[in-house]
Amino acid sequence: MKQALNGKRVAILATNGFEESELSVPRAALQKEGVEVHVVSVDGKAIRAWAETDWGDTYEADTSLADANESNYHALVLPGGLFNPDELRLNEDALAFVKAFFQAGKPVAAICHAPWILINAELVKGRKMTSVPSVAQDLRNAGANWVDESVVVDSGLVTSRTPKDLDAFNAKLLEELQEGRHSGQHA
Template sequence: MAQQLNGKRVAILAADGFEEAELSSPRAALQGQGVETHVITPDGKGIRAWAETDWGKTYEADKSLADANPADYHALVLPGGVFNPDELRTNEKALGFVRSFFEAGKPVAAICHAPWILINAGVVDGRKLTSVPSIAQDLKNAGANWVDESVVVDSGFVTSRTPKDLDDFNGKLIEELAEGRHSEQHA
């Protein structure tokens, strides 16, 4: 599979308060397959992780949203946490960035609370997905078909519930990235 992923680039969009494992684990899995990853933050500055019950380390940004072009990436990863998606779901540049991946049929992977961002981006209506259970009703209200499973794939759109699902999440993310664009992926 690593040969299929050579030359691929994945954007990881996050802000302060992302759940540390939900950025570090997918990033390590992708890099282990030879995929180039870029951490993209609203202002291009480092972001501080939330590590389960307290603040974690700071992760340096590779680019700011203003400098990141969705056309340069083959997929998008959205880590969860509570603070991170709450900030990004009100950032119009972030929402436009996210929407562009759906419009281009590129894989998008979101875990935990990250689907909050997808609600505001207007891309969950009619889509099958999962998330942390506490936002299930929000997703249903936005027209999503929410299910309680470790990982759900809907035409290049990968979702999982919590860090305990990261092995499944990472595996499906890599599989969807290898498959490339999905004609059924849509905004």
């Protein structure tokens, strides 16, 4: 698969309080396959992870949200955590960035609490999705068909529940990235 993914670029949108493994593990899996990965933070500055029960490492951002453009990337990853998606779902620029990937039919992968961002961007109605159980009712209320599975793919939208599902999440992310644009992925 490595050769098929060489030259691909993926954005990971995050801010302080992202679940560390939900950024570091997908980034490593993508890079292992030859994908160029850019961490996009709101202000382009370093962001600090949450590592299960306490603050984790600090990660350098590659670009700011203002300088990031969907057209420069083939897919988007949204790590969860509690603080990260709660802040991003209230950021209009972040919502616009996420919507642009859907409008372009590009794969988007969201794990844990990250579907909160998709809910606020009004992108979940009619979609089959999963998430951490505490977000299930929010997704149902927004019109999604929530299921309790390790990974769900719906026309380029990849969702998973928790860090325990990262192997399945990464496998489907790589598969969707290799497939490219999806006509069923829309805003």
